[in-house]
Amino acid sequence: MTAQAIDSPLRAEMQEELARMAQRLPGGAVGGYSLPEDCRFVADRGEGPYIYDTEGKRYVDFVAGAGTLILGHCPRPVTRAIQSQAEKGTVFFGTVSEPVIALADELVRAIPCAEMVSFATTGSEATMYAMRLARAFTRRNGILKFEGAYHGNHDYAQVGTAPKAPSNYPSALPDTAGIVPGVVPSLYVAPFNDLEAVEAILRQHGRDIAAIIVEPIQRGILPQPGFLESLRELTQRHDLLLIFDEVVTGFRLAYGGAQEYFGVVPDLATFGKIIGGGLALGAVAGRRDVLLASNPADRGREGFVLVNGTQHGNPIASAAGLAMLDQLRKPGFYEKLNDMSATFREEVSAIVMHARLPAVVTGIASLWHVVFAQQAPVSHVDMMRSDMARLRAFDAELIRQGVLVLPGVRRINTATHDATALSLAAEGIARAASKVR
16 A cells, blocks of 8 residues: 555545644644654554554554554454453452453563552553652652653653753753652652762762662663663662663563563562553552552551552453463564564664664664664763754654654564565665655
8 A cells, every 4th residue: 555645635634634633632742742743644543563544644653652562553362352341341440350360460470570560550650659659668758760761751750851961960850840849859860871870879869769760771772781780789788679660661672571681670660551452551560568558458557658540450451461461472472573673673774874874773672763873872961962853854754754753762663563564664764864864
């Protein structure tokens, strides 16, 4: 199927939809991202590695629901599970359903750090609860995070996430208006991959810090050898908790997530995306002694931590997650996905080199990214020093060429990115590279 011409008769209908979108939604968007105006479209359906707009144009999708869709769009086992559970009930607030119990069992089996699981609705909620649990358990208020790391949309996550200049470590500025000023001093920020900076902060402020929270792979930045292992050692030495934000890496790098992939086991880990099979679901997994603080029977007692939401452990999302995980356990699933992705990264790198773009292709497992710099970044400062304007121009051209990415954001492969989809994507990437050269 070819893309519709720009002057297609359907274009008028699309323009009308886009105009309505701009009138009804702030910025014409449903979240924190919006495409360049001349690249915007209205999604009609997803199928495997593709998204189709309302004009029938096909895009090879490397957004993949922010990583949720490891099986691509509308995998039959997952959609069947959703349909089956929807006929039995959609929400049982205050009562545990069978899919929730089964999913909790599987998460404890799969996740190295998991002795218990506490469900949430989103990954953002999961990181918020993990920080709350850590503060209550240690009776300290501070959280140490890394500059440029994204841990969700709540106040304690939106500090030092998208700075335009290096932070005044360990202090950082809020990334959004509306954050209560008193929140900011409790957040300590260090450069990713910089153990000396972490050690210096802990020497000075360790008695006030409850936990270190880290994305094992921070956006498109890989951990340097020994970095995660050293964080584990430092948290144990200073008697604080280590939290892995596995909302992206969980069940993505390996079935046991980054903990299995890198061989480092944290105290707590947060999950979202994949465990809901594409629907809204999140979880905090980890040590029993920490998670037991959220036992509802202890409400009103000292040290009790509230974890509560109408959709926590939603039965439809839990059923979808179980169906998703059942597919991921099939022999050779990750080897095939990761090998395919490594080959594709090499192909993209060859395209970039052939086009003589001043850029590098980085990534791991089924994640990849293009950075306009001389070498792969090791911190957010490196990302800031890269040519972000040129990357945005390149990414906008990718979308015009039928390769869907979020401008400036890492790209994600799914198990349905077969030879046909990847060939179409490579052709679009080559055309985009030649246009921005």
